[in-house]
Amino acid sequence: MTLQRDPQNLERKALHRFADFRDKRVLEVGCGEGRLTWLYADSALHVTAFDPDLDALRVACADRPVRLESRVALTGASARHLPFPHEKFDIAILAWSL
Amino acid sequence: MVHALGEIRRVLVPDGVLIDLRPLEARWPVEIASGASSVEVGRLTDLPIAIADDEAATRAMQEAESRGWFVREREEFFSYVYSWDTPSEMKEFMEDEWEGFEKLEDSVYQSAQSAWAVANADARVQVRVKMLITRWKKK
Numbered sequence: 001m002t003l004q005r006d007p008q009n010l011e012r013k014a015l016h017r018f019a020d021f022r023d024k025r026v027l028e029v030g031c032g033e034g035r036l037t038w039l040y041a042d043s044a045l046h047v048t049a050f051d052p053d054l055d056a057l058r059v060a061c062a063d064r065p066v067r068l069e070s071r072v073a074l075t076g077a078s079a080r081h082l083p084f085p086h087e088k089f090d091i092a093i094l095a096w097s098l
Numbered sequence: 099m100v101h102a103l104g105e106i107r108r109v110l111v112p113d114g115v116l117i118d119l120r121p122l123e124a125r126w127p128v129e130i131a132s133g134a135s136s137v138e139v140g141r142l143t144d145l146p147i148a149i150a151d152d153e154a155a156t157r158a159m160q161e162a163e164s165r166g167w168f169v170r171e172r173e174e175f176f177s178y179v180y181s182w183d184t185p186s187e188m189k190e191f192m193e194d195e196w197e198g199f200e201k202l203e204d205s206v207y208q209s210a211q212s213a214w215a216v217a218n219a220d221a222r223v224q225v226r227v228k229m230l231i232t233r234w235k236k237k
Contacts, residue, residue: 002182002183002187003180003181003182003187003191004179004180004181004182004222005178005179005180005181006178006179007179007181008179010176010177010178010179010229011119011176011178011229014119014174014176014229014231015117015119015231017174018117018172018174018231018233019115019117019233027106027109027110029102029106036119079102079105079106080101080102080105081105082105082106082108082109084109085109086108086109087108087109087110087111087112087114088109088111089109089110089111089114090110090111090114090115091110091114091115091116091117092106092109092110092114092115092116092117093116093117093119094106094116094117094118094119094120095119096119096120096121097120098099098118098120098155098158098159
């Protein structure tokens with residue numbers, strides 16, 4: 001199948017118009033297979049991306065570029081109880097997940 | 099959903115930013131695209147589960163706003179295109195990925211097939227998803 005998603009990169013452009021990721025600690029809620037994560041992670045200081053779907057998360061781990069291994073942490077979690085301390089992140093992204 | 103928004107607020111720094119990025123149910127157009135132009139041949143049918151999910155997300159953000167957790171700073175719509183070589187590939191994708199959320203009516207599929215068959219050699223079939231992006235600031 002020859003599916004193309006967002007061939008004009010409008011999602012990436014919108015995301016970067018709405019947030020300046022430079023030197024920011026980012027939390028991504030519902031990262032799935034990481035499709036959105038790879039659109040901004042290069043700009044961020046650090047990304048924590050989570051999803052309750054462990055199958056999708058496994059794909060994200062496999063697809064994570066080597067250059068982002070130290071910058072992007074992928075974890076299984078639910079948004080109902082975030083396993084993170086208070087005031088840890090500068091930006092949170094609801095990635096097609098609300 | 100509201101509880102989750104409370105959790106997100108908890109882990110954001112003061113003046114932290116929440117970006118809500120999501121598709122909106124809006125009977126997404128099915129188009130035949132060639133070069134820089136596209137022609138609509140019909141629209142998908144939104145199914146009740148998708149509409150309910152959409153409404154619940156909007157209500158949750160409204161509730162978070164009314165509780166004084168976040169203030170809306172900026173909002174835009176944009177298109178997110180899914181594009182396939184052929185109508186049959188589009189149909190296969192929808193049956194695999196969007197079953198229960200979006201329906202491709204037979205009449206729309208047939209219109210797409212007819213239009214695609216006589217279009218330019220580079221013609222593709224696409225669905226234009228309506229996207230909403232909102233920037234919220236933690237209060």
